[in-house]
Amino acid sequence: MAPNYTDKLRAKSIVVIGGTSGVGFAAAEASLEFGANVVVVSRTQKNVDKAVQRLQESYPAAAKRIRGHTCDLSSEQAEADITKVFDFATENGAHLVDHVISTAGSFPNPISLAEATPSNLVAASQYHFIGDLMLAKVAVKYLQPAYTSSITLTGGAGTYKPPPGWPLWAGVGGAKDALTRSLALELKPIRVNLVSLGAIRTELFDRAMAEWGESAAEAAKNASVLGRVGDPGDVAETFLALMKNHFVTGTINILEGGALLI
Template structure:
């Protein structure tokens, strides 16, 4: 399937994996629409994308905002959901319930709302590609919230693949990827962590947003796959 002329809505498309998806799709002739909560990030991202690329600001955890967004967007071909914030890690005993619930607001409920209000605008042959993470299948101590939201996203994907058929609904499960979500960590410490983690992976490096973006494009093109989880983690779940 060619992406030329296809309109692809990328929720979380102003940075990281989402921006890499928008850039890769645009190179193949797709018309990208990037959606983010911050106009400044949208403007910065649009500077890296072809003229005419659309940018929309919306709070993806707010149902009224998501409803209005898709009513205004009209028809399109594919939805990609990469929106997320840094996952909270820490021991269960020290986890505040309100903070724990907040983890699901954007990553899970944002995706839920996007499907609820956005599925009706997807043209025949279209698809939705969500995002989870390998914490849902190989967790560690202190990863309760990360594992829970990733597993919940994969369950949502399978359920919607049945309910929204023939729209295809799939999900990408990345391992460690160097994106702005790590921005709160000082660069020397972040680089040292990436080096340490990369040495443990069979492929010898942590992922880049551009590498992972190719998986989203594959799932957009793959017209005979739905309800599937595609892991792209440098082999991390093998070791």
């Protein structure tokens, strides 16, 4: 009997925006392990080259299924850059993409209401809302027009339980939730979902904790019912599920270790 589950991503084409580190890199690893062809995307060629090399060293048998390209979702030229990514991924439309995962973003520093300005709202929105909107606008032209295809966005669980100094980020997060549901209708039958993250031990997280101090790292761990922060691999499992489950769209999937219960 042919496999019904393990082969769902075999030979599929997956583009991972922000795929050179953190949860994006884990998504690329997981996709490769399930037989997909992967393009990892980052702002700099250095990051792309390093990630491609790491993946090829970890999965030498899959070396030909790993490629990379640059793109900056925070740029005013984001739409043109995204188009170049998909022209590269599809060899100028010779074949279409099956799945897109967007994990690009910056670690959100608290911005109080008193500090909020139109300019820092636009700056926060560029990565965490506008960039993903432009991504969807371009990606739909290159995705297989079927319910087997998907776009998965990434957000933050602070949207639902905002700490002090979080009105700007909570607002941007709420906008991304609404964008996800709207895109699920707009792009059907292509499926669109959001993975909203609590504390995940990525390179960005470690740098922030080093800056904020040991007490911040301990607080992040204790904020979870499980007494730990998440790993990128935990998030990759959800990305896999959303790509492989062809009956899920418009959903907000919260991965926060139960932090919203406390």
